[in-house]
Amino acid sequence: MNQPRLSLSPETFQDFYAQTARPLKSYLVRLTGNAAVADEVLQEAYYKFLRAELPALGERERKNYLFRIATNLVRDLYRGKVEGALPLKETVHSTEEESRLEQVPMKSDVGKVLNTLKPRERELVWLAYVEGSSHREIAEIMGLREVSIRPMLFRVRQKLAELLKSIGYCERMVM
Amino acid sequence: MDPCAFETKVLEAAHRGELPVDLAAHAASCATCAETLLVASFLGEETKAEVPPPGLVYWKAELRARRDQAERAMRPMRAMEMAALILLCAVAVGLGAMSGSWVLPAIGVGFVAAVGGLGWVVKTYLVRG
Numbered sequence A: 001m002n003q004p005r006l007s008l009s010p011e012t013f014q015d016f017y018a019q020t021a022r023p024l025k026s027y028l029v030r031l032t033g034n035a036a037v038a039d040e041v042l043q044e045a046y047y048k049f050l051r052a053e054l055p056a057l058g059e060r061e062r063k064n065y066l067f068r069i070a071t072n073l074v075r076d077l078y079r080g081k082v083e084g085a086l087p088l089k090e091t092v093h094s095t096e097e098e099s100r101l102e103q104v105p106m107k108s109d110v111g112k113v114l115n116t117l118k119p120r121e122r123e124l125v126w127l128a129y130v131e132g133s134s135h136r137e138i139a140e141i142m143g144l145r146e147v148s149i150r151p152m153l154f155r156v157r158q159k160l161a162e163l164l165k166s167i168g169y170c171e172r173m174v175m
Numbered sequence B: 001m002d003p004c005a006f007e008t009k010v011l012e013a014a015h016r017g018e019l020p021v022d023l024a025a026h027a028a029s030c031a032t033c034a035e036t037l038l039v040a041s042f043l044g045e046e047t048k049a050e051v052p053p054p055g056l057v058y059w060k061a062e063l064r065a066r067r068d069q070a071e072r073a074m075r076p077m078r079a080m081e082m083a084a085l086i087l088l089c090a091v092a093v094g095l096g097a098m099s100g101s102w103v104l105p106a107i108g109v110g111f112v113a114a115v116g117g118l119g120w121v122v123k124t125y126l127v128r129g
């Protein structure tokens, strides 16, 4: 039997992984609120990526494609489509029942603040403000129309900014 | 909603963690950029994450790909086995109908079921280990 083909050689994968694994893990931890689940989704996303028959893609496109796979996997988790997966809730509150889902809870303020957002809002702000993805890239990753990104982002940014002000957060920037 | 031409520059500066004086002055008077700065600097505060080693992820992917391929290769064989069992059942029933007795087909179907069941036990518990 022929060896099944993976879309990247071990060497190329190593470079790709070095560039993408940490940002992807951070993104997944923020989306799922659970580091262990994030690890599982991360490995599944790379597997799907490696098994995909990809056209020649640039570095940035490859990364966007990986993020799209991961975003869809997390959405499947929310819908309970992934076998043996933890059922994630729309918004993770810290009730007794739901804290069971958070094997590695988000201790930081970032986690707590993101938990107040809806899953799509979390995807959106993380891609825009941490990954620095363009509106076109966000639309591609999230499976939305590019024109809808700006108003959505505007609303979420406003919501987050108000929340941050209410908890007394001030940005720390070097000038 | 009022998009601002400086928003991208402010965002890039937030990622670098360094805000030039002119952009800072602009953000002080622009609600859009002030919000962008606030949100981006907050979210960017904690982005370090532990990840599994790349070699392990790749190795697992190779292993799983091989397993998936083997499973796919087995599918036509399973379909043929099922077809053979159905055919044998049909032959047994046909013989019974022709002979006018249900004893023969009952034995035939029982035999086919026993063979099928035994095959399944062997495959499931002995071959796969």
Ligand SMILES: [Zn+2]
Residues within 6 Å of the ligand: B004, B005, B006, B007, B026, B027, B030, B031, B032, B033, B034
């Ligand atoms: Zn501005």
